[in-house]
Amino acid sequence: MACAMIPLDEQQVTEAAGPLGKERTLPALHPDRKEERCFVTYKPPPEDSSPAQVEEYLEHGKFITEDLDWLLALRHDKFWCQVVFDESLQKCLDSYLRHSPRGLDPSSLPSSPAVADMQRCIHRAVFMTFLRMATHKESKESFITPTVFGEIIYNNFLFDIPKILDLCVLFGKGNAQLLHKMIENIFTQQPCYYGDLDEAVLSVLQVLDTILAKCGLQCEGATAIEPLKLSSSGRPTAMTMSQQDLVDLVLYLCDTCTTIQAFLDIFPAACSTFHCHSFLNRLASFYEVAVPDIEKAVRKRNFDDDSLQEDLWRRVCHARRRMVEMAHLLLLHTCLQPILEGSENIQTFVEELLQHFTTFLPEKRYSNFLFEGDETRTSYLLQGVEDAWDSIGRRRTQDRPQQTHSSAGLTGQGVEVGAGAWGGEMGIREPGEGGETPRGAEAMRDTPHKGDNGAACMISAGELESLLTHIRDLLPDLGEGFLLACLHQYNYSSELVINYILEDRLHPDLDKLDRAMPRPVKEELPPVLSTRSNVFDDDEFDVFNRDQVDMTRVWKGRRKGESVRDLLNDKQHIAEQKERYLTYETVVDEVIVIPSESGAIDNLNDYDDEYDDTYDINQVGANDLDGDSNLLNRRPFTIPQVLRQGGRPQMQEENIEEEEDEKEDAVKRDQFVQDPALLRERAEARRATMQHRKGYRPEPARERDVVGKPKGQGQSTETLLDRRKKEAHKSRGANHNRRAMSDRKRNKGMIPS
Numbered sequence: 123m124a125c126a127m128i129p130l131d132e133q134q135v136t137e138a139a140g141p142l143g144k145e146r147t148l149p150a151l152h153p154d155r156k157e158e159r160c161f162v163t164y165k166p167p168p169e170d171s172s173p174a175q176v177e178e179y180l181e182h183g184k185f186i187t188e189d190l191d192w193l194l195a196l197r198h199d200k201f202w203c204q205v206v207f208d209e210s211l212q213k214c215l216d217s218y219l220r221h222s223p224r225g226l227d228p229s230s231l232p233s234s235p236a237v238a239d240m241q242r243c244i245h246r247a248v249f250m251t252f253l254r255m256a257t258h259k260e261s262k263e264s265f266i267t268p269t270v271f272g273e274i275i276y277n278n279f280l281f282d283i284p285k286i287l288d289l290c291v292l293f294g295k296g297n298a299q300l301l302h303k304m305i306e307n308i309f310t311q312q313p314c315y316y317g318d319l320d321e322a323v324l325s326v327l328q329v330l331d332t333i334l335a336k337c338g339l340q341c342e343g344a345t346a347i348e349p350l351k352l353s354s355s356g357r358p359t360a361m362t363m364s365q366q367d368l369v370d371l372v373l374y375l376c377d378t379c380t381t382i383q384a385f386l387d388i389f390p391a392a393c394s395t396f397h398c399h400s401f402l403n404r405l406a407s408f409y410e411v412a413v414p415d416i417e418k419a420v421r422k423r424n425f426d427d428d429s430l431q432e433d434l435w436r437r438v439c440h441a442r443r444r445m446v447e448m449a450h451l452l453l454l455h456t457c458l459q460p461i462l463e464g465s466e467n468i469q470t471f472v473e474e475l476l477q478h479f480t481t482f483l484p485e486k487r488y489s490n491f492l493f494e495g496d497e498t499r500t501s502y503l504l505q506g507v508e509d510a511w512d513s514i515g516r517r518r519t520q521d522r523p524q525q526t527h528s529s530a531g532l533t534g535q536g537v538e539v540g541a542g543a544w545g546g547e548m549g550i551r552e553p554g555e556g557g558e559t560p561r562g563a564e565a566m567r568d569t570p571h572k573g574d575n576g577a578a579c580m581i582s583a584g585e586l587e588s589l590l591t592h593i594r595d596l597l598p599d600l601g602e603g604f605l606l607a608c609l610h611q612y613n614y615s616s617e618l619v620i621n622y623i624l625e626d627r628l629h630p631d632l633d634k635l636d637r638a639m640p641r642p643v644k645e646e647l648p649p650v651l652s653t654r655s656n657v658f659d660d661d662e663f664d665v666f667n668r669d670q671v672d673m674t675r676v677w678k679g680r681r682k683g684e685s686v687r688d689l690l691n692d693k694q695h696i697a698e699q700k701e702r703y704l705t706y707e708t709v710v711d712e713v714i715v716i717p718s719e720s721g722a723i724d725n726l727n728d729y730d731d732e733y734d735d736t737y738d739i740n741q742v743g744a745n746d747l748d749g750d751s752n753l754l755n756r757r758p759f760t761i762p763q764v765l766r767q768g769g770r771p772q773m774q775e776e777n778i779e780e781e782e783d784e785k786e787d788a789v790k791r792d793q794f795v796q797d798p799a800l801l802r803e804r805a806e807a808r809r810a811t812m813q814h815r816k817g818y819r820p821e822p823a824r825e826r827d828v829v830g831k832p833k834g835q836g837q838s839t840e841t842l843l844d845r846r847k848k849e850a851h852k853s854r855g856a857n858h859n860r861r862a863m864s865d866r867k868r869n870k871g872m873i874p875s
Contacts, residue, residue, distance in 0.1 A: 131270040155203040161189050161214035166221045167237050183240040190247035198264035218248045219288040249293050256304040272312030283322040290384040305389045323399050330408045339411050360419035376437040379444035386451045393455040402452045410485040589616045603639035680832050
């Protein structure tokens with residue numbers, strides 16, 4: 123039995139051992155007192171909600187919770203024997219710290235309520251186990267000597283720096299006070315952990331250098347990268363590395379930043395160790411160099427899955443916030459906290475704080491994100507510091523040149539820090555000779571910020587209306603014209619305008635303006651349609667001057683439903699020209715002269731010597747016979763008998779019929795004009811007769827369509843065939859019988875021989 127009021131490391135225990143039950147005395151912490159029990163390792167929750175995987179996880183988790191509950195129920199001596207000498211227990215605890223889902227992991231949101239409940243049970247059991255392992259004194263009877271306790275947990279690797287970091291990440295939310303006491307007790311009882319922490323900080327800095335090397339970058343203070351060989355193609359960058367390498371890099375960065383921030387938040391005493399290695403300066407340089415490249419790669423690269431890109435962007439933003447929070451914690455606990463507590467050598471901490479601010483000057487992005495805050499509140503605090511300097515009479519008496527905005531390096535959304543001593547660098551400027559001490563918002567900025575080209579920043583109309591509404595809600599008696607002039611003067615900053623108006627410190631040019639001045643009315647430009655000039659003005663399709671337009675005469679592309687036959691049958695133009703040609707039907711043979719008309723003498727019948735009567739008697743072509751012309755009297759073409767084959771009577775009969783038809787046509791050539799429709803009908807009849815005799819079956823009658831559909835819609839087979847026939851037989855008509863018609867005109871005497 124254990125003796126009361128004796129530490130566990132000094133206790134002796136007498137127990138029966140062996141098959142005969144022989145008693146023996148052993149130390150309270152001895153391997154033989156360990157119970158034979160196998161602790162299973164932890165597996166994370168399944169990502170999908172398949173019944174088999176859920177059942178396996180629940181069964182596995184039940185084993186872990188039962189074993190840990192059994193362990194926590196043991197007596198103090200038995201518990202420590204099991205913890206120190208049972209390797210399966212340490213593997214179980216290590217597996218949970220390694221594989222338990224973090225806050226950004228998809229498996230952190232279980233798929234079913236049963237899985238969530240089991241995860242909470244395992245989480246609580248593991249935390250209670252580590253909490254008891256970090257406690258060296260449970261009661262007056264159950265305790266371990268502090269020095270021995272430190273050696274036990276350190277020599278048996280019950281706790282180390284990686285485990286402590288994982289404990290802060292997993293259990294820091296909601297258990298910050300208990301976790302702080304646990305880690306503080308570990309470092310207090312075993313100071314060797316501070317040495318391990320010092321080595322861990324170097325490892326963290328090496329992690330940052332590794333990320334920079336993966337991106338092909340290098341920041342100030344980092345380990346020099348080896349020069350490239352001539353045969354190498356170049357260092358990889360965030361844009362050129364493989365997708366898997368980029369994913370691993372982002373996960374690595376996010377996990378590192380989250381872990382370090384959680385550890386510094388839970389255990390602020392570690393900030394001094396990080397501070398000794400200039401971790402804050404290295405972190406600012408890393409942020410300035412690496413984070414923009416990683417953000418650009420995540421935004422602009424093409425990923426196989428959009429959800430993967432969203433997850434990476436969320437992790438990059440999370441890592442950015444954690445880096446800024448690390449800087450806040452380091453500044454608070456290493457510089458500001460000693461100043462607020464009134465520690466000795468306050469001036470040293472002040473100089474150190476200013477040195478940090480000066481170091482942040484070149485890091486524009488990091489400074490902007492680090493000092494993001496409310497501009498009005500910052501100006502108020504800066505003015506308070508300035509008033510404090512004035513009240514104790516420690517203001518510098520000598521004049522100094524006024525700093526410009528270009529010398530102010532650290533410019534956030536409300537903090538502007540210069541370089542130099544504490545007197546006038548943190549946004550506080552010295553007044554000129556005879557000048558007045560800046561107050562309020564003027565301690566922040568004296569002139570509106572200009573762009574690189576010297577021009578004030580422009581804003582949209584919607585943003586301008588929002589600024590006016592914001593100011594008029596507070597100062598409704600001011601006119602919009604006056605407020606527009608103020609906004610233009612102070613770079614469209616509503617906070618500065620309000621502060622200057624309330625403090626009555628407006629620019630002299632603005633004081634001369636009427637504060638009730640309305641907004642100037644913009645002159646409307648004349649409409650373009652009223653000044654346009656076009657050759658088609660006032661025509662039937664001028665929609666700008668006509669209210670109604672005949673839409674039947676407007677169509678797009680080829681007019682639908684219109685064919686060549688319909689166009690030829692449209693005789694509307696004949697009716698329109700009929701009235702014009704009616705005037706030519708009136709022929710006056712005699713003109714009756716009325717003698718009573720002022721004795722006028724009509725000399726229409728007088729002889730005209732200039733009249734040419736050469737052709738009055740000779741009627742050209744009137745006496746010519748309407749017989750066959752010389753061209754028609756030629757011998758018809760005949761096939762030689764040698765080349766003739768069977769069917770001679772039929773050929774003769776066809777020739778006879780053709781000669782008869784030609785004679786009939788020759789008789790009818792006298793007619794001046796015949797009906798074209800009748801001629802087409804006769805020709806069609808003759809063609810049909812000839813084809814019937816030859817046994818030819820004509821194709822079904824249909825209207826030939828060589829026009830077809832509009833371009834781009836494809837053509838039918840019938841249209842293509844009609845076009846081919848037209849191309850093949852176009853020599854039969856048109857202008858290809860000019861010689862025959864020329865001979866006929868010459869025979870008629872119409873053309874001089």
